[in-house]
Amino acid sequence: MTSARPPAPDAGTEAGTDAAWSTVCFQPAHPGGRLHAGGSHDQWSVAVWRSDTAHGPVLVRSDPLSRSAQGPGHPYPPRCPHPPGGPLPCDVHLWVDADSPRRPALLAQADVLVSRVPLAPGAARRRVLELLAAHPGCLAVAVPDTATTCAVAVRHGGAGHESFLRPSRGSPPGASLPPRTVVSVMHAWMVAGRSPGALRGLTPRPMPVPMPVPMPFSSH
Template sequence: MTGRWVSGPRGASASGHSEYGPDPASGPGAAWVAVCLRVPDARTACRADVSVGATVSVAWYADTGSGSASVRTGVPTGGGPDGSGRPPPLCAHPPGELPCDVHLCVDPDDRQREGGLVGHADVLVSRVPTPLPVACLRVRELLLRHPGCQVAAVPALGAGRAAVGVRGGPDGLWFVGEGQRDLRFGAPVALIASVAHAWTAVGGHPGTLRSVTLAPRGLTGGRWYGEMSA
């Protein structure tokens, strides 16, 4: 779906830092996220006004090719029946030009702070690193427990490791990069999860997305994705 917002079904490191800067998994845990795909150079697409959140450039790799994307965030306003409010104007380019996806991303472990939003999340991203097999099991558990959620992600122990699962597939779940040996991602887990949601929301097959990495100088303005004020 080109040129308008689309969305899926309604619905790190132990230190909190990565080699790229603060890990999104370390910040307070709910955000509206906009992913604009097929940006020729996402660094040129950011707005001058960065008060809403961060604009981050990423590169994605799939069986069908590769490309870039611009990812921008905004903090839920607290309005509306579910407490998430309406998404702020996150798109960093003129309307109608790119396939875009906007979704609500929530930390499922922050029950005291964000518990009311978990049931409405499109994407769930844990901040708690575990061994990779345990992370994969946690992803399955999150998607089973929250049927309105399309993507779940859990950081794994070890640099660049994470389990990022997308609902679907023969057994009900696709993992990003599934089948690749010793897979290590080049971007924080929350970014990978958001790009995976956008990939499926605009019609991409979840089993074909292989990896997501930060583009050079990936932070183009504002704060890091996920590092949001209360």
């Protein structure tokens, strides 16, 4: 979670969301976890994460930063209403469009950077590492590629570490996760102290659906 509130952006309009708070909830099926209440379908995604030892549901909600906000910063989104616990702690972080011309002040404060320009696989790999090197305050970067889904790089062990998640096809057939969802889950995974290579994949799921009960992590 970012430690400081970013400054309000300049007034103006631009198609699409180019900066938002991302809330990653690992207890969306909890009676108090009604994180999905309200909002449009483009503001949340649901997936099942998978490691070698466990799997479980995860919901990612995006709360766009208002361009009409007044004052020195943007308010944080509401916290998850369920009690602490679950397989992983919930995470709130700031993601910013790496290519947006209207958000230069936010790039230095972004926890996650997401490019919207698809590149060939090799170029996407180079681009994620370049963005990670250019923005030392950023923990994770995603760039869509033209062959799979996206290239993801995270800051791990003092250097850029590439971790490529290829989400499985979901239901309905052909459903996929946007890169900002993939990298947001990776950010939450990292700040929870997990190894980036241990997150094996994400499978998109429609919402609402009965979610699988998370399996506990191994103590080893």
